[in-house]
Every structure is written in C-alpha cells, then in structure tokens.
Amino acid sequence: MIRINSITLLSVILFLFSALAGTAQDLIPTTRVSKGKLIAPELNEVSGVIASDANPGSFWMHNDSGDKARIFLVDSSANLLQIVNLEGVIAIDMEEIGKFKRDGKNYLVLGDIGDNRGLRKDIRLYILEEPVWEQGGKKENLIKSSQIQTIILNHDGRARDAEAFFIDPLDNRFFLISKREFKSIVYSADIFQDVEKHILKPLITLPFTFVTAADISPSGDAILIKNLTNIYYWNRALNESIQHSLSKPYKRLAYQQEPQGEAITFDNSGKTFFTVSERPFGLDSYLYQYNFSKPQN
Template sequence: MISRIVSVIVFSVLTLLVVAQDIGTDRITMGKITDSRLNELSGMVKSFKNPDSFWVHNDSGDSARIFLIDKKAAVQAEFWLEGVSLVDAEDIAWFEEQGKSYVVLADIGDNRGVRKDIQLYIFEEPLYQAGQQRVLIAKEQIKKIVLRYEDKPRDAEALFVDPKDLTAYLVSKRDFQVGVYPIDLKVARAQGHAELKRACKLPMTFITAADIARDGQHIVIKNLGQVFYWKRDADASIIQLLQTKPDTLAYQPEPQGEAICFGEQPTTFYTVSERPLGLDAYLYRYHIAASAQQN
C-alpha cells in the first residue's frame, strides 16, 4: 500500500508538468459509506432513471452485482447480473439510445497484465421500486462484449461512453503514458467482440476513473491525486480533445479514491473512495467554478 501511494505521488508530480491551470471547486460531504457491502468501491455513475441516486460497484473479489445508493450514500438496493462471473470490475458508465438508458459495467481490471480477454456488460438501466432490496437482472437482458488488446494485456480502470455517437473510450492505468482505446458500441454489440487499438497517449499515469457529462461537452479523468478536465468544442472529436492540455479541478485526495462521475449538469461532479485499512469513506459533491464553464 505504501509503495503504491509513493508511486502515485511521483506520477502526480510528473503529470503537473503538462497541466495548464487549476480550477477551483467547492466540496460538500453528502454522506458516509457505512454499508459493509460497499468495501471496495471502484466505479460510480449518476443514475438517469432514478433521481438523486448513483450506480456503484466494488472491484475484484466481489460478486456480479451493482448497487443503487442515494445522495446520502445509503444503499437502496443491490442488483445481481444473472449468469455473469466478474474478474475485476473497475468502472461503470451510462448511455442513452432510442429513448432508453443503459448501464455499462466494465470488467477491465488486470493488475498483473495477464488476462487474455476483458469484458463489458451492457443492460437497460433498472428502475428502482420502493421496498426492493435484491433484484435479479435476467441474463437475457445482458449483452456481453469481449475485448482484446491488439498487442498485449494491460490493466485499466476507466471507461466512458460519448453520448454523441455511442463510442466508448477505455483508458489504461499503469502505462507511463496511458493509452486511450475507442470502442464502437454499435458494432461491438452486434458482433459481441472488439479489438482494442490505441488511438492516442496521454502524458499521465495511474488513471483510476473517467466520465463524460450528459451533454458530451465535458470530460473528467482522475488518478488518486488529481482530476483532469477537458471542455469540448462542438466540432472536436474525443481523441482530438484529449490530445490538448487539460486543466485540473481542485480535488482533495481520499483514502483510495477510484471513482468519479458528473452530476446531471456538468457544473458538478461526485467522488467516492474505497475503505482501505478500515478508513472512513464518503460521497462527495464538487461544484466547479463558473469560470471553467465559460472558457
């Protein structure tokens, strides 16, 4: 654990060399993680169907399930994916298609870089009903996409889906300059598989999470110590955007903060942490300074 933290600090210092400026934020504590089932939270995304709620999940070692938590970080229900066996789920994303909202659970973690294949699981977003505690998502409702890197296995913990064209973007974790890998979800869902080809590199490392705002114009990517922020011009592609220098959003590091997501508006984002060594973890809301939205 100590060596990992030291590595992150070193990487964060190196990353500062490419950052344009630091944008102010205001942080509010929304609630404390108290449910023992939420011991290693690694991914989070704002729910579309369930107001003031978030989809979260643990990483390696947990069962094939996700949780719906409210804005105070209390569990509303757990949702099980029938017929799915997870290895290391590390992020969760959302997209809308033909009036329906979908969840993407990314089983993409690979600490040792040995997995031949990794997987995405896509299913229509559940609508929570009061009183539900444990809900089964039928296997017939889940689409599995098998992914394989074109060169070699690698670790990844970050994925988001561009709402403009339904391209998913996977960001690797441990490369000294992390890679960005596009996935055409329309094609991948039809074929059931896709090859991961790197489209660009980013001069940062140890990336643990990413998200894109619902308007498709704002992106955040984080490691354990920093949150990088891009604002997109109307005609810019995601790859073009990510090759420009990001700003950083003021962020207070958490015990092991591996999850981030935008709120319903791009003026806010949320973070939550694992609970290493029994340390407390909280759901935080950050409000981004108005100047960032005007740039």
C-alpha cells in the same frame, strides 16, 4: 504497527504520483462537500460510480475485484437503496461503470476491464437496461442473464490493465484509458458492431499515468479523467472529436486527495461532479460533491 506502515506506504505512493503529474496547467478552483459516509457493509471497495438517469439524484456503484457480479443503487446521502445482482456473470475485476441512451431507453455498462497481472487475453463489458427503483421497493433485485448483453474487447492480442472508460453521448462510441503505462493510452471501439470481438484501437497518449476513473458530461461537452492524486478536465467544442479534445492541454481541478479515490461521475446536469473512495486499511469512504467556483462552459 502494520497499519502505520500501510498508511505510510500509501502516503509515499500519493507523493510519487503527485510528482508524476508534472508542471501544473491552469488550476480550476472547486469546492468540496461531503454528502455522506458509505456505511453499508456491502460497499466495501467502491471502484466505479455513475449518476443514474432512471433514478434521478441517485448513483450506481460497484466494488472492485473479489466481489460478486452486482451493482448498488445509492442515494445522494450515500445511503444504500438497492442491490442488483447480475445472473450468469462471473466477475473477475470490475473497475468501471458507464451509461448510454439508445432508442429512448437508459442503459448501464459494467466494465470487467482490470488486469493487474497482465494475463487477460480479453476483457468484457456487460450491458443492461437501467433498473428503476421505487420508494419503499425491495432491497435486492436480480437481472436475468437473458437481459444482459456481453461485449468482448481485445487489445489486438496484448494485455492491458485499465480502470476507466466512458461512452460518448453524441454517438455512443466507447473510450477506454489504460492504467499502468508510463503515459496512459486512450483506446476506442464501436461496441455496437455485430462482431464476436471488438478490437480496441489506440488513439492518443496522455501526459500522465495510473488513471483510475473517467466520465463525460451528459451533453458531451466536458471530459473528466482522474488518477489517485489529480483530476484532469477538458472542454469539448461543438463537433469536436474526443481524440482532438484530449489532444488539447488539460486543466487540473482542485482536488482533495482521498485514501484511494477510484471513482468519478458528472451529475445529470453536467455542472458538478462526484467522487468516491475505496476503503484501504479500514479507512472510511465518503461520497463527495465538487462544485466549480465558476461556470466552465
């Protein structure tokens, strides 16, 4: 009985967010392929995913709040390859994972940015050089605390819940998107400034809410932002700022709703993208690949 009521409640929530999407912009057709079911018990509440640069064809994932400070390397068939633990990191509410390149090296950024109750004064990013996994390598790895950089972010003294960010590959600037306002807000910060705390500056308000994930293509020419019911897409012109790109009308991608889809990433080509869902009420979680029916750039 409880299970039926829970699923009914989820259906109502999805319906309400479909209504909040408003009038549809141009709908871009896509095709969806299931790459595999996440069967590893450790992957019980996936909240973030990013395509791996150091391990082509694989993905880094992490769980939502309640898990340890760790990330998971998963192959393109949704098989768990390796668990990477982060020494000295206390996980509060991990909600997103991103990446950037600097000085010829690949880095991951794990975002402890969630704040469901609106109580956190600061949020944190954890930066580490991306681990390289070799076929047949060990199933568990540890990143020492000395190899992890902590970035402290602040909304100028205000609490904000967020589950999505991306890093512009053109200049490594950080963009975070709030979740719970009636219209989500995009914030920005230079996380490489040598300061104790980085103030997130509001840039633009988006015409939708409850954002759960975002990504930018490896070349920086396309942006994806998703909530529970929709995926929104922007092309980015040459030399165009992120703020200007997101101020243009979005296009909506054809998307088959997942039970609680909170993760999205472009692949390394930027021509296709992947989504992953949590496992609400014991439902199965899959790695889905979406292909555009027509080239977008």
